[in-house]
Amino acid sequence: xxxxxxxxxxxxxxxxxxxxxxxxxxxxxxxxxxxxxxxxxxxxxxxxxxxxxxxxxxxxxxxxxxxxxxxxxxxxxxxxxxxxxxxxxxxxxxxxxxxxxxxxxxxxxxxxxxxxxxxxxxxxxxxxxxxxxxxxxxxxxxxxxxxxxxxxxxxxxxxxxxxxxxxxxxxxxxxxxxxxxxxxxxxxxxxxxxxxxxxxxxxxxxxxxxxxxxxxxxxxxxxxxxxxxxxxxxxxxxxxxxxxxxx
Numbered sequence: 741x742x743x744x745x746x747x748x749x750x751x752x753x754x755x756x757x758x759x760x761x762x763x764x765x766x767x768x769x770x771x772x773x774x775x776x777x778x779x780x781x782x783x784x785x786x787x788x789x790x791x792x793x794x795x796x797x798x799x800x801x802x803x804x805x806x807x808x809x810x811x812x813x814x815x816x817x818x819x820x821x822x823x824x825x826x827x828x829x830x831x832x833x834x835x836x837x838x839x840x841x842x843x844x845x846x847x848x849x850x851x852x853x854x855x856x857x858x859x860x861x862x863x864x865x866x867x868x869x870x871x872x873x874x875x876x877x878x879x880x881x882x883x884x885x886x887x888x889x890x891x892x893x894x895x896x897x898x899x900x901x902x903x904x905x906x907x908x909x910x911x912x913x914x915x916x917x918x919x920x921x922x923x924x925x926x927x928x929x930x931x932x933x934x935x936x937x938x939x940x941x942x943x944x945x946x947x948x949x950x951x952x953x954x955x956x957x958x959x960x961x962x963x964x965x966x967x968x969x970x971x972x973x974x975x976x977x978x979x980x981x982x983x984x985x986x987x
Contacts, residue, residue, distance in 0.1 A: 741815060741898070742898075742914065744794070744857040745810060745919060746852075747808060747811075748798050748799075748810070748850075749800065750808055751799060751800070751970075752801070752806060758971040759971070759972035760784075760799045762954055765954050766874075767784060767864060767874050769861075770785050772784075780800055780801040793861040794860070796857075806975070807935050807974070810922065813854040814854055815853075817852070827892055828843075828844040828888075829841045829896075839851045843879070843889060843892055844885070845889040845933035846933040847879045860917050871943075872941045872978075874920075876921045876979075877921075878936050879924045879925065879933055880934050881927060881933045882926075882931055886910075886924065890924045894912065897922070899914045905964075907926075908927075909926075910923070910924045912924070913987075936974070937974075938981075939976070940986055941978045941979065944966050
């Protein structure tokens with residue numbers, strides 16, 4: 741059973757400092773001391789009104805392109821990893837407290853031990869009273885992989901799931917109050933799966949303005965979402981979902 745979820749914000753090593761400054765500012769968090777064998781990780785710790793909540797966001801300095809991936813905290817890593825393999829996931833690396841896998845469509849994700857996390861960080865209230873929350877990883881997959889990828893995540897997570905309002909989306913919602921949810925999106929091109937961040941916003945216009953003030957750039961406007969680029973070059977979306985419920 742998945743007991744906690746993390747969004748890892750993967751950014752090129754040369755730009756990881758800019759990513760940390762930006763994402764800590766727009767999520768109401770403070771950066772931890774860098775950790776990992778090469779100091780490649782920075783946890784974003786809940787701060788202000790969220791102080792005392794459990795962390796669910798982290799920056800990872802990577803050698804490749806910007807992206808995002810999901811970490812799943814479970815009670816029995818061995819059993820969960822074996823189950824993922826039976827469902828078609830590929831094991832990439834195994835460390836004592838971390839297993840790296842790729843989904844059938846090629847989306848990286850990690851399985852880690854649950855350490856008793858229970859308290860989800862609150863929403864962030866921005867200037868003017870707008871509310872936002874980084875609460876979702878979107879898995880972007882090719883058209884031919886979309887159905888199989890959605891089926892994989894549905895079976896692996898056991899979460900409630902349904903087609904989205906738009907036909908290219910499939911929505912996953914956990915029964916527990918987990919901080920990071922999942923969306924699978926069908927692309928128009930054939931390529932390996934990748935991930936990007938989604939924020940739920942009560943006012944996308946106000947949130948966009950605040951993010952631009954912090955150094956992000958507008959990319960384009962969608963039906964109910966705004967595509968942005970952070971100061972480290974990573975693409976993410978501001979969505980019109982309810983920050984409290986994620987719907």
